Amino acid sequence: MAEIAGLLFPFFGLILIGYVAARVTRQPAEALGWLNTFIIYAALPALFFKLVARTPVDQLARMDFVVLSLAATYAIFLCLFLIGYYVRRNSFADCTIQSFAGAYGNIGYMGPGLALLALGERAAVPVALIVCLENAAHFIAAPALMAIAGDDKRSRLKLAGDVARKVLTHPFIISVIVGFVAAVFSWRPPQPVQQLVDYLAQSAAPCALFAMGVTLALRPLKRVPIEISYIVPAKLILHPLLAYVLMSSFGSFDPIWVSTAVLLAALPTATNVFVIGQHYQVWQERASATILISTVLSVFTVSLVLYVIRATSV
Template sequence: MADIVALVLPFFGLILIGYVVARLKQQPAEALGWLNVFIIYVALPALFFKLVSRTPIEDLAQIDFIAADLTGTYVIFVLAFLIGRYLRRNRFDECVIQGFAGAYGNIGYMGPGLALLALGEAAAVPVALVVCFENALHFMVAPAMMALAGDEKRPAGAVVVEVITKVATHPFIIATALGFLVAALKLEIPVAAARLIDYLAQAAAPCALFAMGVTLALRPLKRIPVEIGYLVPIKLVVHPLLMWVVLSLAGNFEPVWIKAAVLLAALPTATNVFVLGQHYGVWQERASATILITTVLSVFSVSALLIAMTSGALPTDLFP
């Protein structure tokens, strides 16, 4: 138990520090801009490149793992969407954002730091694969679904070009692709460059968690939406449990790969869900509330999951 507290307290403590500092200093939201640029375009890509480039290429070609992970995540998306559409009778575009609120975890900011701390370097590759492939698919699904909802007013060709451009130029995906190339060709990174990459990678988790705390402070909770009643359990409980079942059924993966995917599935709703809502002018306030509430509650749910994993109470593979 002490080990879990020692792991979780500093991790969520960084989020809390960012939150408290933002509340005390009262800086405008724009002040966070360059830190977010550093995290998204420099520090996290350096981390992904470092992790992937140092992994044997045969360990990277796990198509069945990627397919199973995406299946688990998008079953959750469909579940949250259908509840919103047919039980709550919400508009189609609102249900799309609800679907992402249930399925899009904070895997970019929180995932790498927590998984590597909890599971070690062996979790590096599954984390990188989950982050890159889930983000890529989210970038494709969001504009496609909003086009169906009628909120995307541009021609279909323009939407397709934008989606392809976003996927192809996203820094996480470029860094991971370069890491694949270095691993496949077994290239040696010059010592000076390797040290620079290491420094940048080490900054990724602390900066991302601090920025997340600041972001939460800048979006205070104004009201608790009704949707919280089902989105919170879907994101924090159903998603990781379903991921566990799907990966157990899909194949005999390394235990650390299953643990990494389940842990990432248990993370709270990503701040990008608010960005999506803001971009399309729908469900922004409720997305912000979902992010804040799932993040606060994830302190307890993620801690419980880590205790179950480390104590052996949760078998890694349901169908060995």
């Protein structure tokens, strides 16, 4: 367990540094904007391109892996939605954000850095597939469900167009597509370009984790909603367990791919859940509380998941 703690210390340490820096310097939230822009539009896309471009094409075509990962995510989503709607009697819109809080993990900011650190370069392809295609699914599901709830006033045609544009122009998706084309044609960038890509890719994890810590500090915990009592366990415990069961039962994957799917499923609630709630003015404060609490508790649950992964792979 000491080895796992040593492995995770720099990872969660960067989040802590970002949190402390934000609390001490008290910069306005707007100050984080350019760092997030750099992460989303430069650092992470460079990392995804680098990972995908040097991967054999047959591995990039494992859509069965993506389908099973999405099945685990949206099974959790559906379960939480039914609890919120039929047991808690919450509104359709509230249930949508609650369900995303329990199913949408912080795979973009935390996933690549942690998986590559813990599992090595062989985790690169499953990370890229899950991050890009699962994010694309969320980009589609969120506005579609909020439109059903009546909180999205756009016409169906405009909604579909906006969703398609958001998916197809997202830097993560574009970088994976470009990387896939490079892999198909065995193309390698010129050395100066490759060096730039390497520099950007190396900065992705530190910058993303620091920004995440700052984000948590800027959204202090005001109250603990009752829903957290079942949303957080669903995210941190049930989601990775279900991912393991599905991957082991219905697919024949490299153990590293299974471990990657389980590890990414174990990540805490994504900060994007707050962004979605803020956009639709639904469940905002409680989404922020869920992100903070699940992130703090994930220090222990992710450590446990990594311990189990290491123990079973020996």
